Amino acid sequence: MDYLFSYDNWEWLWTGNNFKFLVEGLLVNLQIALIAIFFAMIFGLFLALMRISNNRWISIPAGIWVDVWRNLPLIFIILYLALAIPSSWRDAYADLIPDFLPDALQDELVLGALIGLVLYNSAVLCEIMRSGIQSLDRGQREAAASLGLTYFQQMRFVILPQGLRRMVPATVSQLITLNKDTTLISIIAIQEVVSAGSTLASVNFGVEVRPAYLQVFIVIGLMFIAINLALSRLSRRLEIRERERTGTKIERVKGIEDQVAAEADVTELR
Amino acid sequence: MSDALDLLTENFGEFASGLWVTIRIVGVAFVIAMVVGTGVAAFRVAPSKALNRIGGIYVETFRNIPLLVLLLILFIGVRRAGLPISAWVAGTLGLGLYTAAYIAEALRSGVFAVGRGQIEASLSLGLTYPRTMRRVVLPQAFRTVIPALGSLIIAMVKNSAIVGASLLALPDLLKESRVIQSETAQTEAFIWAAVGYLLITVTVTVIFRRLETRYAVRR
Numbered sequence: 001m002d003y004l005f006s007y008d009n010w011e012w013l014w015t016g017n018n019f020k021f022l023v024e025g026l027l028v029n030l031q032i033a034l035i036a037i038f039f040a041m042i043f044g045l046f047l048a049l050m051r052i053s054n055n056r057w058i059s060i061p062a063g064i065w066v067d068v069w070r071n072l073p074l075i076f077i078i079l080y081l082a083l084a085i086p087s088s089w090r091d092a093y094a095d096l097i098p099d100f101l102p103d104a105l106q107d108e109l110v111l112g113a114l115i116g117l118v119l120y121n122s123a124v125l126c127e128i129m130r131s132g133i134q135s136l137d138r139g140q141r142e143a144a145a146s147l148g149l150t151y152f153q154q155m156r157f158v159i160l161p162q163g164l165r166r167m168v169p170a171t172v173s174q175l176i177t178l179n180k181d182t183t184l185i186s187i188i189a190i191q192e193v194v195s196a197g198s199t200l201a202s203v204n205f206g207v208e209v210r211p212a213y214l215q216v217f218i219v220i221g222l223m224f225i226a227i228n229l230a231l232s233r234l235s236r237r238l239e240i241r242e243r244e245r246t247g248t249k250i251e252r253v254k255g256i257e258d259q260v261a262a263e264a265d266v267t268e269l270r
Numbered sequence: 271m272s273d274a275l276d277l278l279t280e281n282f283g284e285f286a287s288g289l290w291v292t293i294r295i296v297g298v299a300f301v302i303a304m305v306v307g308t309g310v311a312a313f314r315v316a317p318s319k320a321l322n323r324i325g326g327i328y329v330e331t332f333r334n335i336p337l338l339v340l341l342l343i344l345f346i347g348v349r350r351a352g353l354p355i356s357a358w359v360a361g362t363l364g365l366g367l368y369t370a371a372y373i374a375e376a377l378r379s380g381v382f383a384v385g386r387g388q389i390e391a392s393l394s395l396g397l398t399y400p401r402t403m404r405r406v407v408l409p410q411a412f413r414t415v416i417p418a419l420g421s422l423i424i425a426m427v428k429n430s431a432i433v434g435a436s437l438l439a440l441p442d443l444l445k446e447s448r449v450i451q452s453e454t455a456q457t458e459a460f461i462w463a464a465v466g467y468l469l470i471t472v473t474v475t476v477i478f479r480r481l482e483t484r485y486a487v488r489r
Contacts, residue, residue, distance in 0.1 A: 003351045071424065071471040072464055073431035076444050080460045083451070180336035187338075187435050194338060201350075214347030221335040221343065228334035 004214070012211035013219065018200060022216075025196030026223055029182040031105065032192070036117035036182075037175055043118060044125030045164075049155070051130050062126075069123035075184045077120055081112040082188045113185040121178055125171060132167030133159060166246065169239035176228045176235075183224075193220055274458040281450050281459075288446030289466045295362055295430045295442060296470075300423060302366025307373030314378045317399065325374065332371035337432050340364050345438050361433040361440050369426055376418035380411035413485045420478030424471050431467070443467065 003009060012018050050062035069077070090108040097106055136159060144158040186194035197220050201213040278285065313325030332340070345360035384407050392402040434442035441449075447463035450456075 068464075068468065071428075072467055073428040073444065075431045075435045076460070076463060076467065079435060079444070079448065080457070080464075083460075084457055176334065180334075183336040183338045184432065184435075194336075194342070197342075213350040214343060217339055217343045217347050221339045224336055224339065225331060225334040229330055232330075232334070 003212075009212040009215050012200075012215070018211060019219075021200060022193060022196055022220060022223070025191070025193035026220075028105070028190075028192040029179065030227070031101070032110070032114065032117070032185070033175065033178045033182050035105075036114055036121060037171075037178055039114075039118045040121035040125050040178075041171070043122035044129055047122060047126035048129035048133065051126060052133060066123040066126050069119050070127065072120070074116065074120045074181055075187065078113055078116040078184055078188060081116045082109065085112045085115065107190060109188055109190055110185075113188060113190060117178065117181065117185075120181075121174065124174055124177075128167045128170045128174065129164065132165075132170070133163035135166060136163050166242060169235045169242060172231055172235035172238060176231050179228055179231070180224065193223070273456065274461060277450070277454065277456055277458050278462050281454075284446045284450055285443070285462055285466065288441060288443035288463075289470075291440060291446075292427070292430050292434075292442040292444075292466075293470065295365065295433055295440065296423070296426050298362040299365035299369065299426060299430070302362060303369035303373050303422075303426070306367060306370035307377060310370060310374035311377035311381065312403070314374060315381045315403075329371045329374055332368050333375070335368075337364065337368050337429055338436055340368055341433065341436055341438060357438040357440055361438050365426060365429055365433060368429070369422055372422050372425075373419070376415045376422065377411055380413075380415040380418075381407055383414050384410045416478065416481050416485055420474060420482070423474050423478075427467065427470050427474065 047062055047066055050058050051066065053059045053062075090111050093111040094106070094108045099106075140158055140162065141154060144154040149157065182192065183194045186192055186198075189195070197216045200211045201216045310325045310328050313321045314329070316322065316325075341360065341364040344364045345355060345357060348355045348360070388406055388410075389402055392406045393399070397405065430442060431444040434440050434445035435448075439445060443463050443466045447459045451459035
């Protein structure tokens, strides 16, 4: 306790640029999370459409694909891709990445991390979107078909606008998981907040105060708690509003911890 | 393909011991998570604002912190503070405390699903509050949360890989396959690790599907 609260062990926080250094690291995490969720939503939507297809040759392979990726540990996927991605892809990534993005993203190692995050999260989002779409009344689809709309038109104008709207809250709570998961890429040596913390606690930046490891990581933890707390409040709000509007409850996706928590959040309020 | 099979047969001992370590980490962490989670859930539904708040702070803290950061605090942070904590204790404790927050949330929603009426009826029959919880509410709450517990165990299996891959370096399935990969320079080592993880998660899914049909409460 003395160690935890001693002034000497906290002095680093307001000395020099230490705190700024951590915040810059955290921004890398948030940027990677946003980029990953953007692509994961696109791929997730395609996977969801494949999974609900009436054609078995499309729906079954898509189902296996999704079940495999979401049942593997994310850190495993990231470590595997760090080895398995051909170096020509990495070179292409280094060429293509726009200059205005931060230095951490310019690193060619980020490609493997991004692909891993997208593969895992697109599988999860696929399930979220599928349950959103399937929670719609069958009549919607039948009515659209009886109006003479083609399959594409039914999806584009009737099913997806309603189904995807319903899964916005669940997607926001998946973003919480994704935010936490971005710390895993420190294991493949990408410069983000956890690596920044380790650097801070091991090297002295020419200031007289040496940051204590425990305190550095408590600060990093608190930063994540603050951001994710805001996101979970937002998700809960959206969920309640959506429920008041439609009066239906969406089936949660199994095997994902934050979906369990999101479920619990709203049962309290019914 | 036969290369991959050779890799498995030659290193079967390592893969099996890694799988066993993963199962042990998850088992110990699950016990911790159940005990702590039930306690926190009790705090959250207790008829006291102060206890509710303490439970709420626990849940929001452990739910929103990245597991990797929690493990680094518990292992390296605590060690630097002068307490020689072992990787096993830090790993299982970290995973357990992290999952406890989710178990508490699931149990709490299970308790709410039981309904006010039953609690009031039981209290009016003269049962004390703890007795009401133990005899009336919790048995039903546990049954409603069986599917959620299944989800959480699967999440734990996946999260246990973080314990092996981070600085704690417990020799779990992922760690063993990385060692084999670096020794043999064959990426197939990872394929077998994936098969191992899928074996565990599929088994858990099947077990919980059976539990669900057996004990399910239809509402």
